[in-house]
Amino acid sequence: xxxxxxxxxxxxxxxxxxxxxxxxxxxxxxxxxxxxxxxxxxxxxxxxxxxxxxxxxxxxxxxxxxxxxxxxxxxxxxxxxxxxxxxxxxxxxxxxxxxxxxxxxxxxxxxxxxxxxxxxxxxxxxxxxxxxxxxxxxxxxxxxxxxxxxxxxxxxxxxxxxxxxxxxxxxxxxxxxxxxxxxxxxxxxxxxxxxxxxxxxxxxxxxxxxxxxxxxxxxxxxxxxxxxxxxxxxxxxxxxxxxxxxxxxxxxxxxxxxxxxxxxxxxxxxxxxxxxxxxxxxxxxxxxxxxxxxxxxxxxxxxxxxxxxxxxxxxxxxxxxxxxxxxxxxxxxxxxxxxxxxxxxxxxxxxxxxxxxxxxxxxxxxxxxxxxxxxxxxxxxxxxxxxxxxxxxxxxxxxxxxxxxxxxxxxxxxxxxxxxxxxxxxxxxxxxxxxxxxxxxxxxxxxxxxxxxxxxxxxxxxxxxxxxxxxxxxxxxxxx
Numbered sequence: 101x102x103x104x105x106x107x108x109x110x111x112x113x114x115x116x117x118x119x120x121x122x123x124x125x126x127x128x129x130x131x132x133x134x135x136x137x138x139x140x141x142x143x144x145x146x147x148x149x150x151x152x153x154x155x156x157x158x159x160x161x162x163x164x165x166x167x168x169x170x171x172x173x174x175x176x177x178x179x180x181x182x183x184x185x186x187x188x189x190x191x192x193x194x195x196x197x198x199x200x201x202x203x204x205x206x207x208x209x210x211x212x213x214x215x216x217x218x219x220x221x222x223x224x225x226x227x228x229x230x231x232x233x234x235x236x237x238x239x240x241x242x243x244x245x246x247x248x249x250x251x252x253x254x255x256x257x258x259x260x261x262x263x264x265x266x267x268x269x270x271x272x273x274x275x276x277x278x279x280x281x282x283x284x285x286x287x288x289x290x291x292x293x294x295x296x297x298x299x300x301x302x303x304x305x306x307x308x309x310x311x312x313x314x315x316x317x318x319x320x321x322x323x324x325x326x327x328x329x330x331x332x333x334x335x336x337x338x339x340x341x342x343x344x345x346x347x348x349x350x351x352x353x354x355x356x357x358x359x360x361x362x363x364x365x366x367x368x369x370x371x372x373x374x375x376x377x378x379x380x381x382x383x384x385x386x387x388x389x390x391x392x393x394x395x396x397x398x399x400x401x402x403x404x405x406x407x408x409x410x411x412x413x414x415x416x417x418x419x420x421x422x423x424x425x426x427x428x429x430x431x432x433x434x435x436x437x438x439x440x441x442x443x444x445x446x447x448x449x450x451x452x453x454x455x456x457x458x459x460x461x462x463x464x465x466x467x468x469x470x471x472x473x474x475x476x477x478x479x480x481x482x483x484x485x486x487x488x489x490x491x492x493x494x495x496x497x498x499x500x501x502x503x504x505x506x507x508x509x510x511x512x513x514x515x516x517x518x519x520x521x522x523x524x525x526x527x528x529x530x531x532x533x534x535x536x537x538x539x540x541x542x543x544x545x546x547x548x549x550x551x552x553x554x555x556x557x558x559x560x561x562x563x564x565x566x567x568x569x570x571x572x573x574x575x576x577x578x579x580x
Contacts (some may be wrong), residue, residue, distance in 0.1 A: 427470075
């Protein structure tokens with residue numbers, strides 16, 4: 101591991117910079133955790149990089165979802181050492197001390213394309229051997245060597261650059277699967293549990309090699325352009341900070357785990373408002389009768405027993421293509437609410453509205469429900485572009501009793517009407533009839549009212565909240 105003694109403040113200053121970078125990545129780190137991290141430096145072997153990685157993670161992280169961002173920052177702040185690992189190879193004793201990039205391969209001296217192909221073939225064979233051995237530390241050192249030998253781009257005036265795709269194109273590690281399986285299974289037969297385990301092992305080791313190459317490319321970029329600059333672009337947002345409109349498939353899987361507990365809390369909040377809002381109507385006769393004992397002064401008031409109603413929630417979701425990422429989230433939220441809130445009715449709309457409650461029965465898969473909405477729900481009447489005015493009118497006409505005094509109304513959409521009528525009178529009437537009404541908008545507040553957005557006008561008749569990620573949804577649920 102590279103020594104951080106050159107950093108201002110020595111090792112303590114280096115750790116302070118690392119903790120600040122972790123905070124800037126969105127991971128909350130308190131003062132006590134920072135102190136604990138300093139304590140870790142006194143109890144672990146600083147020459148054991150993985151021991152330090154896991155030790156600091158144990159005191160700085162609270163959730164497993166924070167680990168990918170933490171690992172990227174750790175590789176930048178605590179990079180692999182410039183010297184070879186102690187005892188890694190007896191052959192190193194014959195080489196130049198301190199030269200970590202000294203190849204264990206017999207590399208050609210030329211730079212022609214034939215030499216490059218020969219180098220790639222030699223390194224490919226070495227990679228296959230390391231993947232079969234499963235030595236993580238050796239694999240990381242090989243990744244460093246591969247980036248240096250194969251990932252280097254022609255130098256430009258702005259400096260030297262390295263690219264991971266060059267390494268992957270030269271080595272083609274995915275084509276080694278059959279060879280690796282044969283090496284892991286040995287003389288054992290194919291099929292059965294042994295092959296499944298071997299395939300999983302191959303996938304994990306290939307993923308580890310790709311991660312090591314990416315980490316080495318980032319390390320070299322950080323040395324060229326600065327660690328803070330690379331950290332800002334290399335660290336992906338945490339799951340609760342992923343923008344709904346830009347969420348990718350992998351983000352949605354993590355988002356689903358984040359949204360489920362928030363939906364449960366949202367249902368509990370709405371139910372609590374209902375419980376606290378009704379204490380029962382005043383029982384005038386009992387109150388007057390009781391006042392006779394105090395000379396006609398109604399010291400104690402009596403109320404009729406409150407009728408217990410199931411909490412009701414109506415969700416209106418914009419599922420148009422312009423908010424595709426947000427639509428996935430909203431339907432995911434609807435599914436979660438359906439499982440934790442007994443009286444939920446869900447409606448989807450583009451330029452017409454249809455009830456989609458039937459697709460979100462408890463236990464149903466969200467992806468299947470979304471696919472069924474696309475095939476079976478009548479949400480497109482004309483051209484498939486958002487028409488909030490027509491969608492609201494269709495909803496009010498076809499389901500006039502859906503929203504009542506016991507209903508909480510939740511609208512999910514960006515409020516962009518494609519310059520069509522926004523349907524404000526209809527929405528105003530729905531809000532007046534509902535017990536409570538809220539609108540979650542995935543666009544930044546500064547864009548409300550710009551272009552074809554009618555969000556600012558909607559915001560005058562309904563409580564509209566910016567909800568671009570799970571963190572803002574959590575804030576909304578907390579303040580509800």
